[in-house]
Amino acid sequence: MGKKSFDPSVVSRRDFLKGVTLTGAAALAAPVISARAQQPPASEHAKVVPQPNIAAETQPPPNDPVNQTSSGGDFMAEVLNTLDIDYLSMNCASSFRGLHEAIINHTRNKPEILTCPHEEIAVSMAQGYAKIEGKPMAMICHGVVGLQHATMATYNSWCDRVPVYIMIGNILEADKRAPGAEWVHSAIDPAALVRDFVKWDDQPATLQHFAESAVRAYKIAMTPPMAPVLLSLDAELQENPIPDRERLRIPKLAKVVPPVGDPSAIAEAAKMLVAAENPVLICDRMSRTPAGMARFVELAETLQCAVIDQAGRMNFPSRHPLNQGARRGAVVGQADVILAIEMNDLWGVLNSFRDRIVRSSRPNFKPGTKIITLGSRDLYMKANYQDFGRFNEVDLAIAGDGEASLPTLTEQVKRLIDTNRKSAFEARGKKLAEAHHASREQAKSDATIGWDASPITTARMCAELYVQIKNEDWSLVGNGIRITWPNRLWNFDKSYRWNGGSGGAGIGYTAPASAGAALANKRHGRLSVAIQGDGDLMFVPGTLWTAAHHRIPILYVVHNNRAYHQEYMYLQAMAARHGRGITNAHIGTTLTDPNIDYATVAKGFGVYSEGPITDPKDLGAALKRAVAVVKRGEPALVDVVTDPR
Amino acid sequence: MNRLNEALIVTFALLMLGRANFAWAQTAPAGDAANGKRVYLAVGCFTCHGRSGQGGSYNGPAPALADTKLPLEAFKVFVRVGPNDMPAYPESVLSDKDTADILAFLRSLPGRRPAKDIPLLNQ
Numbered sequence: 056m057g058k059k060s061f062d063p064s065v066v067s068r069r070d071f072l073k074g075v076t077l078t079g080a081a082a083l084a085a086p087v088i089s090a091r092a093q094q095p096p097a098s099e100h101a102k103v104v105p106q107p108n109i110a111a112e113t114q115p116p117p118n119d120p121v122n123q124t125s126s127g128g129d130f131m132a133e134v135l136n137t138l139d140i141d142y143l144s145m146n147c148a149s150s151f152r153g154l155h156e157a158i159i160n161h162t163r164n165k166p167e168i169l170t171c172p173h174e175e176i177a178v179s180m181a182q183g184y185a186k187i188e189g190k191p192m193a194m195i196c197h198g199v200v201g202l203q204h205a206t207m208a209t210y211n212s213w214c215d216r217v218p219v220y221i222m223i224g225n226i227l228e229a230d231k232r233a234p235g236a237e238w239v240h241s242a243i244d245p246a247a248l249v250r251d252f253v254k255w256d257d258q259p260a261t262l263q264h265f266a267e268s269a270v271r272a273y274k275i276a277m278t279p280p281m282a283p284v285l286l287s288l289d290a291e292l293q294e295n296p297i298p299d300r301e302r303l304r305i306p307k308l309a310k311v312v313p314p315v316g317d318p319s320a321i322a323e324a325a326k327m328l329v330a331a332e333n334p335v336l337i338c339d340r341m342s343r344t345p346a347g348m349a350r351f352v353e354l355a356e357t358l359q360c361a362v363i364d365q366a367g368r369m370n371f372p373s374r375h376p377l378n379q380g381a382r383r384g385a386v387v388g389q390a391d392v393i394l395a396i397e398m399n400d401l402w403g404v405l406n407s408f409r410d411r412i413v414r415s416s417r418p419n420f421k422p423g424t425k426i427i428t429l430g431s432r433d434l435y436m437k438a439n440y441q442d443f444g445r446f447n448e449v450d451l452a453i454a455g456d457g458e459a460s461l462p463t464l465t466e467q468v469k470r471l472i473d474t475n476r477k478s479a480f481e482a483r484g485k486k487l488a489e490a491h492h493a494s495r496e497q498a499k500s501d502a503t504i505g506w507d508a509s510p511i512t513t514a515r516m517c518a519e520l521y522v523q524i525k526n527e528d529w530s531l532v533g534n535g536i537r538i539t540w541p542n543r544l545w546n547f548d549k550s551y552r553w554n555g556g557s558g559g560a561g562i563g564y565t566a567p568a569s570a571g572a573a574l575a576n577k578r579h580g581r582l583s584v585a586i587q588g589d590g591d592l593m594f595v596p597g598t599l600w601t602a603a604h605h606r607i608p609i610l611y612v613v614h615n616n617r618a619y620h621q622e623y624m625y626l627q628a629m630a631a632r633h634g635r636g637i638t639n640a641h642i643g644t645t646l647t648d649p650n651i652d653y654a655t656v657a658k659g660f661g662v663y664s665e666g667p668i669t670d671p672k673d674l675g676a677a678l679k680r681a682v683a684v685v686k687r688g689e690p691a692l693v694d695v696v697t698d699p700r
Numbered sequence: 701m702n703r704l705n706e707a708l709i710v711t712f713a714l715l716m717l718g719r720a721n722f723a724w725a726q727t728a729p730a731g732d733a734a735n736g737k738r739v740y741l742a743v744g745c746f747t748c749h750g751r752s753g754q755g756g757s758y759n760g761p762a763p764a765l766a767d768t769k770l771p772l773e774a775f776k777v778f779v780r781v782g783p784n785d786m787p788a789y790p791e792s793v794l795s796d797k798d799t800a801d802i803l804a805f806l807r808s809l810p811g812r813r814p815a816k817d818i819p820l821l822n823q
Contacts, residue, residue: 408759409784410759410785496815499821501754502815503813503814504753504764504766505754505766508752514754515820518821537757628758631788631789634790637789637793637794699748699756
C-alpha cells in the first residue's frame with residue numbers, strides 16, 4: 056500500500072497500514088469473496104438446510120495484515136532518547152503497549168524501564184530522582200486508571216517544584232476501542248484529572264505534534280519554577296506504522312536558562328541587607344544544583360548573618376556557625392531585614408499560629424522589619440489547590456530563580472561593604488557562632504534523655520545510624536521523623552546530603568521517592584539512607600520489590616512507632632477539647648493488633664532485613680550489617696520499634 | 701477562658717517554674733509514680749512528650765519532662781490550660797490525683813546525662 060492511498064476522510068490510522076507485511080496466505084483474499092457469493096440469497100437460506108461451507112472454512116482469513124515494520128512508538132522512543140532522560144518508571148498497561156514495546160526492542164530499553172507495582176511509586180521515584188540528579192525521570196501509565204493512582208505523587212511533585220515527565224496512554228477514536236476495559240480506560244481529556252497540579256499538558260494528534268510537544272514539555276518542566284508535565288499518547292498513534300517517517304523531525308532541546316531577578320531590585324535588596332543590624336536569610340527550596348549551597352554559604356558568610364534553612368532542599372550546612380535553625384524564633388524576633396529565598400510558606404515561618412478552638416496568630420517579627428522575597432514561585436501559580444500558602448505582606452518582591460540570582464546579589468553586597476560594616480559583621484558572626492555552638496550542645500544533652508529506653512528514642516536511632524554512615528559518602532534521601540534529629544546531630548556538609556521532603560505532605564512519598572533518589576546516587580557511588588515511617592511504607596510496600604528487582608542500593612531504617620502519629624496527637628487534642636474519651640485516641644490512628652513485622656515483609660519482597668529491633672543495644676550491629684549489604688549494591692531494611700517522635 | 705486570663709495563668713506557671721529548684725522540696729506531691737506511668741501512657745501524654753519524657757513535637761516542640769522540677773501547682777496549670785497548642789485536660793477527664801501521679805512518674809524518670817559520656821553523641 057503506497058503513501059498516496061492514505062485518505063484520512065475515509066480510513067482511520069489503524070486502517071492505514073503503510074509498512075505492513077501481509078502474510079502469504081492472507082494475500083489470498085479473493086476466494087473468500089467467492090465463497091460468500093456461493094451462498095444462497097437470504098430468502099432462500101431460511102428454507103433450506105444449511106450445508107457446510109467447505110470453501111469458507113478451508114480458505115485463509117480475509118485481508119488482515121499481521122506484521123508491520125515500523126510504528127509511531129518507535130519514533131516516540133527515538134524522541135525520548137534525544138531528551139536527557141535516563142529512566143522510564145511504569146506499571147505496565149495496554150494503553151501504552153505500543154510505546155512500551157518500542158522502547159524495549161527498538162531503542163533497546165532506553166530509557167531504562169523501572170518496573171513499579173503501583174503508579175504512585177513510579178511518580179514518587181521520579182520525584183526523588185530529580186532532586187538528586189537535577190533532571191527528570193519519565194513515567195508512563197494508563198490515562199485513566201493509572202493516572203488516578205498517580206495523582207497523589209503528582210501533587211507532591213507539584214508542591215515540591217520537581218520536574219517529572221509524565222506520559223499516559225489513551226484511545227481517542229471511539230470506534231477503535233475494544234469492548235470492556237478500553238472504554239473504561241479512555242477519556243476525552245484524561246489530563247483534566249491533574250491539570251491543577253501539572254505545569255503543562257498536551258495530547259498530540261500526530262507524530263510531528265508529539266515530537267514538538269515532547270521537547271516543549273521537557274523545557275517547560277525544567278524552567279523554574281519546575282513542575283511535572285504530562286503528555287497523553289493516543290494508542291493508535293503509538294501502534295500504527297509510520298506513514299511518512301522521512302518528513303518527521305525531532306526539534307533540538309535548547310539549554311534551559313533559569314530566570315534571574317531584576318538587577319536593580321537585587322541591588323536594592325543588597326543595600327538593605329548591608330545596612331541592617333540583624334539581617335536574616337531564610338530559604339526553603341533554593342538549591343537546585345550542587346552550586347546552590349556554595350552560593351548561599353558565600354552570601355551568608357559575606358554578611359555574617361543568621362540563616363534559617365527550612366530544608367526543602369540541601370541549602371546550608373547543618374554545622375555551619377551561621378546556621379541558626381535551632382533558634383529561629385529568637386532570630387526572626389530580632390531581625391530588621393529578612394531575605395526569604397524560594398519560600399513556599401513564608402507566612403508560616405514569620406508568624407505563630409494557634410490551633411485552638413478560636414484559631415489565632417501573631418507575627419514573630421518586630422514592627423518595622425523589612426521583608427524581601429526572591430523566588431520563582433510568583434512566576435507561575437494556579438488557583439485551585441492552596442499550596443501557595445497564606446499571603447505575606449513584603450517590602451520588596453523579586454521574581455527570579457533564587458540560586459541563579461545569588462551571584463549577582465552577593466556581588467552587590469560585597470561592593471557595599473566598607474571597613475566599618477565589615478568589622479560589625481565579624482562581631483555579629485562571632486555571636487551567632489557562639490549561639491550555634493550552644494544549640495549543638497543543647498541537642499546532645501536533649502538526646503541523652505531516654506537513651507537506653509525501649510521503644511527506642513528517635514534521637515538514639517539517629518545517633519546509632521549516623522555512626523554507621525558518617526565515614527561513607529552518605530545521602531539522607533527520606534525522613535519520616537521530619538528533619539529535626541538528623542539536622543541537630545549529623546553533619547550535613549554536601550549538596551546531596553539531603554533532598555527535601557514530599558512537598559504536598561501526601562503519605563506514601565518516602566519509600567518510593569527515596570528509592571528514586573538512591574537510584575540517582577548509585578551512579579555517583581553514594582550510600583543512600585532513608586528514615587522510613589511505618590505508615591508511609593504501608594501505602595507503598597511494593598517499592599521494596601522495585602528496589603530489589605533493580606538492585607537499588609538503599610538502607611531503609613523503619614521508624615516504627617506503630618501509628619499515624621501526627622493524627623494520633625490531633626485526635627488526642629480533639630478528645631481533650633471535648634473533655635471526653637481521652638483514652639480512645641488510638642482508635643483509627645494506630646497500626647497494632649497485630650503489630651506489623653516489616654522485616655518479614657521486606658524479606659518477602661527479596662530485600663535483606665533485620666528486626667524488629669526493640670533494644671537499643673542491638674541496633675548498632677543490625678545497622679552495620681545492613682550497611683554492608685547496601686554497600687554491595689542491594690537494598691536493606693532495618694525495622695526499629697521506636698518512640699513516637 | 702479568654703486569652704488574657706490564659707496568659708496570666710501560664711505566666712504564673714512559668715514564674716513557679718522559675719522558682720522550682722528551691723520550691724521542689726516543699727511541694728513534692730505524694731504521688732503514685734506507678735499509677736502516674738499508667739495514666740501518662742493511657743491518656744496520651746507520651747504522644748507528644750515521649751515515653752521517657754524526652755520531649756517531642758506536636759504542632760511545635762513539646763518540652764522534655766523527665767526529672768522535671770516543676771511544682772505540682774504549676775504542673776496542674778499547664779495540664780488544665782494547655783499552653784500554645786497543647787490540649788487542655790479538664791478535671792472531668794484527668795483528676796487532680798492522676799495529675800499528681802503523672803508528675804510523680806515524670807520526677808522518677810532519669811533526666812539528662814552528660815553527653816560527653818556517650819561517644820555516639822560526640823561524632
